[in-house]
Amino acid sequence: MNFRVVWNEPEPCPYRPGQVARLPLRVPERRLTGADLDAQLALGDRRTGGLVYVPTCDACSSCEAIRVDIGRFTPSKSQRRVWNRNVGELEVAAGPPQVDDERLLLFNRHKHERGLSRSGEDITQLAYRQWLVDSCCRTVEVTYRDAGRLIAVSILDLGERDASSVYHYFNPDEERRSLGVFSALAEMAWLRQQQFRWYYLGLYVSDCPALVYKAGYRPNERRVGGRWVAGE
Secondary structure (H helix, E strand, C coil): CCEEEEECCEEECCCCCCCEEECCEEEECCCCCHHHHHHHHHCCCEEECCEEECCCCCCCCCCEEEEEECCCCCCCHHHHHHHHHHCCCCEEEEECCCCCHHHHHHHHHHHHHCCCCCCCCCCCHHHHHHHHHCCCCCEEEEEEEECCEEEEEEEEEECCCEEEEEEEEECHHHHHHCHHHHHHHHHHHHHHHCCCCEEEEEEECCCCCCCHHHHHCCCEEEEECCEEEECC
16 A cells, blocks of 8 residues: 655644654555555554554654454443443444534534633534545444434544544533543444454553543553554
């Protein structure tokens, strides 16, 4: 598979304040097959819109791709409590990703009320589509509803044997449900039924509070120095 680099400029690091990051964006020569995606995920790639990237920072190697062994995954006590709190109450459905007013409102509430917005501006329908709906591989949307009311959305990329969590957002009023945890558990349960192998959780940075939770899904592996090593 060949890729063409379309962006490779230094930019502020989203994970370590004051650091400079380099996240080269590459466009594939064609749409990725399931086997293609599995191979790129194994190399640490992430997807955004129709592009893929992997951190190649000049003076830092803190970002490590992390993946969970779906077949061997065993939830912790706290994760089981989250599962039991939600499993009988929420409607979970998977389908093609889409954008509408319902999703935009939920996305922007999550973005602003959880302090994730740099600019303070709402995401537009076009920007949402270009980032989360348009894709260079097989992508699905998992919705979480409470009595018909949309309270969370996950975007997943699906390969032949592996899956990648692209993004998750939820209603801040439902924080007590721990929907980020529940969505990971529900998605791994769904993937296990289809005999998927790895569930990629994106990037892990040991000193970034927003990312360290990923190590709590075990057993996991992290990509360190070009090799996958067992997590602690």
